[in-house]
Amino acid sequence: METSDLAALTARARRLTATGHRRILGIAGPPGAGKSTLATRLVESLEGRAVLVPMDGFHLAQAELVRLGRAGRKGAPDTFDAAGFAALLRRLRRPETPGPVYAPAFDRALEEPIAGAVPVPPGIPLVVTEGNYLLLDEEPWASVRALLDETWFLDADPELRVRRLVDRHVRFGKDRPYAERWVAESDERNARLVDRQRDRADLVVRLPDTP
Template sequence: MANISENPVQGLVLAEEYIERARALAKKNKRTILAIAGAPGSGKSTVARLLHEALKEISMIVPMDGYHLSNKELERLGRKERKGAPDTFDVWGYKSLIERLKNQQENEIIYAPEFYRTIEEPIAGSIPVFEDIPLIITEGNYLLLSQGKWQTLASIFDERWFVTAPVAERQQRLIDRHCYFGRSEEDAKAWVAHTDEPNAQLIEQHKQNVDLDIEWRNI
């Protein structure tokens, strides 16, 4: 298992081997979909962002989180207190988007939704994807989950990366994130313990078809 480390002068740095691996994917003669999965707080979004920053001209990030069900729909289903669990996403909607992206037509713009933490809601049509971008980086918790509807996704990705982090670091990162977006520390710790952590254990125990394992340290 490879490591990502922190450069104390320049900040977080993604290992060159990962950048070159992704660059090679972008040189294929077709649109390539790179999936980056991992538990909540593992660092997968940061890996995706650093990868895109290194390959800005040839890549685009399309997150899975845009397919969160709305708070209104979660209330109707009685699932709002488990927001972020596998059954609180529109899996088929996300899968349809990835299939469209794999077969994007010339001069076609495909619009993807994006999740905004400031309002805790997804907004449709937020991310325009142009047909001349060879590498789509998609990231999310359940992309490689071997259960339920999610298990149908792994085969549509061209390459699958999985990011892990030490449990204590991952949990603290989540607590800090929840507090930043308005929860009290007590509520944040409770949400991590009763919602995020059970999801994390499910993800790490039931991942499938991984091409590359990445261990994130010292974020």
């Protein structure tokens, strides 16, 4: 199934909040597709019934990437703590304590994850998570799909995605030639991997192309 209707997407997410049990909605897609923008809009439209928990909070710290020799391809599947992300999803599905569950976030200005930045109160019926690798069927990511009640794949025009990515890197301090090279050599390699997983999604979303 494919849709481009934001109102219909909001209604579909709202139905997930009315089941009587906490549900987790995943929004997957390649870098620059607009996942965080869509997820933020959904959470805002649900008016306190949903919390956004981004996958990017599970980036490995820069010092660890350097130690592992992976800093030059930050954003690839093995530059995240996939097992930690899956463990958090399990905990969010069935909280073990009466208080909030805390999730990490990613600070793009620092290029580092920030622990305990996102509180998920016990009464929240829907968690929205977004990230590149929610549908990846390779270990250690393969367990993630089963922990999501519904998954959407966000498609976007490739030229628009690339432009967004370059502009994002420039906005956070990289010079444009470096940003263009990084997107071509790293982000787009990851995008091709992500795109091969779209058939595992419950819904393919194609929103109007906006900068």
